[in-house]
Amino acid sequence: MRQTPHKGLAAGAIAFVALAAVSLPVAPAAAAPPAASPAATCTPAQLVANGGFESGTSPWSQSSTSVITSRSGQSAHGGTSFAWLDGTGGTHTDTLSQSVTIPSGCAHATLTFWLHVDTAETTSSTQYDKLTAKIGSTTLATYSNLNKNTGYAQKSFDVSAFVGQTVTIAFTGTEDYSLQTSFVLDDIALDTSGDSTPPADSTRTPASPSYTVSLSSDSSGTTWTGHESATFTNASSTALSEVYLRLWDNYHGTCSAPPITVTNVTGGSAGALSVSCTALQIALPAPLTQGQTATIGFDLGITVPSGADRFGHDGAFSFIGNALPVLAVKDGAGWHLDPYTNNGESFYSLAADFKVTLDHPSTLLVPATGTSSDTPGSSGRTITTATASKVRDFAWAAGPFTKISGTSPAGTQVNIYSVSGIGSSDAQSMLSTAKSAVDSHASRFGAYPYGELDAVIDNNYWFGGMEYPGFVLDLVSTTALTHEIAHQWWYGIVGDDEYTSPWLDEAFADYSTDLALGKTGTSCWNSVSWASSAEKITNSMAYWDAHSSRYSTVVYGYGKCALHDLRRVLGDTAMAKVMKDYATSHWYGVSTTAEFKAAAQAATTTDLTSFWSTHRIDG
Numbered sequence: 001m002r003q004t005p006h007k008g009l010a011a012g013a014i015a016f017v018a019l020a021a022v023s024l025p026v027a028p029a030a031a032a033p034p035a036a037s038p039a040a041t042c043t044p045a046q047l048v049a050n051g052g053f054e055s056g057t058s059p060w061s062q063s064s065t066s067v068i069t070s071r072s073g074q075s076a077h078g079g080t081s082f083a084w085l086d087g088t089g090g091t092h093t094d095t096l097s098q099s100v101t102i103p104s105g106c107a108h109a110t111l112t113f114w115l116h117v118d119t120a121e122t123t124s125s126t127q128y129d130k131l132t133a134k135i136g137s138t139t140l141a142t143y144s145n146l147n148k149n150t151g152y153a154q155k156s157f158d159v160s161a162f163v164g165q166t167v168t169i170a171f172t173g174t175e176d177y178s179l180q181t182s183f184v185l186d187d188i189a190l191d192t193s194g195d196s197t198p199p200a201d202s203t204r205t206p207a208s209p210s211y212t213v214s215l216s217s218d219s220s221g222t223t224w225t226g227h228e229s230a231t232f233t234n235a236s237s238t239a240l241s242e243v244y245l246r247l248w249d250n251y252h253g254t255c256s257a258p259p260i261t262v263t264n265v266t267g268g269s270a271g272a273l274s275v276s277c278t279a280l281q282i283a284l285p286a287p288l289t290q291g292q293t294a295t296i297g298f299d300l301g302i303t304v305p306s307g308a309d310r311f312g313h314d315g316a317f318s319f320i321g322n323a324l325p326v327l328a329v330k331d332g333a334g335w336h337l338d339p340y341t342n343n344g345e346s347f348y349s350l351a352a353d354f355k356v357t358l359d360h361p362s363t364l365l366v367p368a369t370g371t372s373s374d375t376p377g378s379s380g381r382t383i384t385t386a387t388a389s390k391v392r393d394f395a396w397a398a399g400p401f402t403k404i405s406g407t408s409p410a411g412t413q414v415n416i417y418s419v420s421g422i423g424s425s426d427a428q429s430m431l432s433t434a435k436s437a438v439d440s441h442a443s444r445f446g447a448y449p450y451g452e453l454d455a456v457i458d459n460n461y462w463f464g465g466m467e468y469p470g471f472v473l474d475l476v477s478t479t480a481l482t483h484e485i486a487h488q489w490w491y492g493i494v495g496d497d498e499y500t501s502p503w504l505d506e507a508f509a510d511y512s513t514d515l516a517l518g519k520t521g522t523s524c525w526n527s528v529s530w531a532s533s534a535e536k537i538t539n540s541m542a543y544w545d546a547h548s549s550r551y552s553t554v555v556y557g558y559g560k561c562a563l564h565d566l567r568r569v570l571g572d573t574a575m576a577k578v579m580k581d582y583a584t585s586h587w588y589g590v591s592t593t594a595e596f597k598a599a600a601q602a603a604t605t606t607d608l609t610s611f612w613s614t615h616r617i618d619g
Contacts, residue, residue: 001310001345001466001484001506044193047100048169051113051188053081063095077114077152077186085173086129087182089120096185097170104164104202104237104332106192111135111159111169113188114152119181121145129181130174132602135159136167137585138595141602145181152186159190161592163202163332164237202332204590206232206243209327209352211394215300216359221318221366221398222304224358229297232327239287243268243296244328244335248347249311250277251340259303259311262325267296279328279337300325308460310473317399317419317458321468322347324356324394329497338499341541343548344506344555345491345498351390351588358384358396365403367417367454368396369471388450390588391469392495397456402427408435410442413452422457426476430457433478437485440516444576445489445583453488455481467491467509479513486512494583495590499541501619502551504591507537507559514560521564525615528558536616537562538593562615569611570604578603593619 049059053076057068060083068083076082085094102109113133121128127144133155134140140157169190173183215226234240245262253259255277262270262280271281288294302323308314310321326349329336338346358366362382366372370388377383388394401417404427408414414434418427434455442448450470457474465474467487474481490512491498491505498505514521531550534543537559544551567575582591582599597617601608612618 001463044106044191045103047102047190047192048098048188052076052079052186053083054079059098061095061097063093067094067096074116074118074182074184077116079186081186083171083185085131085171085183085185086175087118087180088175089178089180090175091177092175094173095170097168099166099168100190101166102159102163102190102192106163107160108193109159109163109190110193111140111157111188111190112154114154114186115143115147116152116184116186117143117145117148117181118184119145119148120179121148121181122179128176128179129183131183132172133157134168134170134172135162136165137589138598139581139585139602140598143183146605148181152184157598158594161202161594163192165203203236204329204331204350205234205236205240206327206330207235207350208233209350211324211326211352211354211356213300213324213354213356213394214359215302215357217361217364217398219361220313220316221360221364222313224300224302224304224320224323226300227297228300228325229295230325230327231293231295233293234288234290236330237290239289240284240330241287242271242281242283244337245280245282245325246328246337246347246349247273247278247280247325248322248340249302251342252305252309252311259305260323260325261301262298263301264299265296266298267294270298275337275339278340280325298325308458308462310463310466313399314419314458314460317397317401319395319397319456319458319473321395321466321473322393324354326352326393336497336499338541341499341545343545343551344502344541346541347393348497348499349392349495350590351392351495354386354388354391354394356386356388356394356396358386358398360384360398363400364398365401365417366396366398367401367403367415367456367471369394369450369454369469371451388470391450392492393468395468395471397471397473401456404428404431406431406435408439410439410447412438412442412448414438415452415454417454417456419456419458419460422459422476427457429478430455430474430476430481433481434485437482437516438488440482441486441489441512444512444515445580446493446587448488449493450488453485455484479517482516483509483513486510486516489583493588494586495588496592497590501538501591501593502541502544503537503555503559503617504593504596506555507563510556510560511563514564521561524557524561525565528561530616536618538616538618558615562617565615566600566611569606569608570600574603593617 053068070081129145131143209232213228215224217224247260250258268282268284304313304318366384368386370386372386405415416431454471464480465484467484469492472484486509490508496504
């Protein structure tokens with residue numbers, strides 16, 4: 001979301017419309033999420049087998065029989081054997097890998113190895129030959145001929161984020177056509193320690209959700225009723241006895257008259273609403289073990305309140321964001337049942353598939369997430385069917401919009417839906433902006449994957465703009481629209497926990513907007529002035545809700561300036577590669593601050609510890 005200064009005035013003017021339907025029993029509005037499970041026991045262990053290569057080659061996988069060796073020319077850190085990658089003096093690639101299961105119940109996991117780099121390259125500035133160290137799909141570090149040393153140096157990485165997972169530790173060495181570089185590894189270890197609280201592994205679950213929705217609207221498009229089902233798989237080694245639905249838009253009403261109602265649940269038993277009636281527990285009929293799939297279904301009612309909001313209607317035009325219940329995420333920290341924030345976003349969900357059928361009066365246009373098709377319904381009605389793959393949420397709008405369309409030079413279909421009062425020249429300007437922005441971001445971070453892109457334009461929004469997959473709400477503003485479209489990558493494709501780490505999507509979207517608009521952020525860090533020692537770019541929405549006047553300044557402004565500064569440290573080319581590679585490695589996944597910091601550190605021989613400290617980027 002991109003904020004505007006007049007937020008408070010407009011937000012106070014919103015009137016809530018209640019749904020006249022029987023809803024589920026509710027707990028008091030302040031009801032807290034359930035307590036975490038008791039801690040599991042962690043037995044400290046070293047998990048890499050034959051990390052010193054003294055017991056032959058098993059269980060390592062190597063690209064050739066000469067990688068694990070004791071031959072002359074190099075020496076071991078300990079014992080007599082070691083892994084020798086490259087060193088041929090010609091175009092060559094060597095690989096070394098081992099699969100490791102990091103047990104759940106441990107709070108900490110640390111990967112270490114000893115590395116010696118021996119090279120005939122004489123340059124002090126160019127990385128001709130490289131060694132990449134990875135765990136799973138995450139690159140931990142990249143070394144090169146520039147890291148040459150006379151002996152071994154130990155490297156250490158916190159890999160606690162992978163607790164509870166089976167991952168592959170992998171090293172890949174590549175040499176160019178001349179002058180050898182040898183990457184010599186020894187004594188590789190992965191140590192675990194410390195009990196975690198709660199004990200559940202860090203695997204994010206329920207995984208691979210798929211939602212099927214069928215809704216019918218009243219004549220105005222402000223009331224929708226129908227059915228939703230959700231199919232999901234337990235990816236965790238810990239059995240699931242329950243799931244939670246997030247009914248986010250109940251924030252916009254009251255617990256006694258919620259705008260979102262869920263009734264007639266199948267596939268589980270509905271409990272009480274909690275977290276100000278935005279979380280609904282569904283107890284499963286039997287524990288769902290790892291790899292098992294289940295489906296829950298329910299009748300759904302939605303009433304859109306008055307107000308030009310991300311969930312609200314501006315006269316005849318309804319904007320319906322975050323209205324479909326989606327599954328909450330559980331990981332090593334337990335269930336993520338954070339409260340709604342109107343200051344920014346609380347939303348955290350895994351990439352899912354949606355098929356949504358919307359039956360509505362033919363006088364209403366219904367832009368929606370995904371690719372849509374219209375077919376005739378009953379007399380005077382149209383059925384819009386929208387399908388979307390690997391998206392984190394689904395949003396739509398309904399009203400007598402004016403629609404114009406075009407195709408970006410790279411081939412993305414762009415649709416602009418304008419409310420009454422938006423002139424044709426402004427609509428055309430927004431179409432041009434959207435086509436340019438989607439191609440600009442795609443060229444930097446990877447091709448736009450969601451088919452068409454819909455933008456709904458209304459100058460009465462109290463906010464500058466709001467993002468959903470393939471669907472954005474915006475004012476007539478080049479900067480705001482470019483920012484919201486950047487969110488298709490930062491939050492949409494590369495997900496994050498928006499309540500815990502809002503900077504990972506807002507700062508990244510603002511930085512991407514600067515790049516798309518040709519802004520370099522020169523000297524922008526010079527204007528930074530911290531309000532307190534507790535203020536940090538990486539603070540959560542809990543902090544920013546208590547310091548709301550500073551949220552935009554720090555998360556958006558200081559956040560993007562920090563990324564501009566990082567670009568100046570790494571260099572334009574290296575930073576561009578970091579961003580694109582990072583997007584690729586987290587495509588449809590979830591980003592964390594620690595993973596981004598590791599990716600940035602892997603791109604440079606400069607120790608970035610002081611950079612993170614100066615820019616107040618923790619994690």
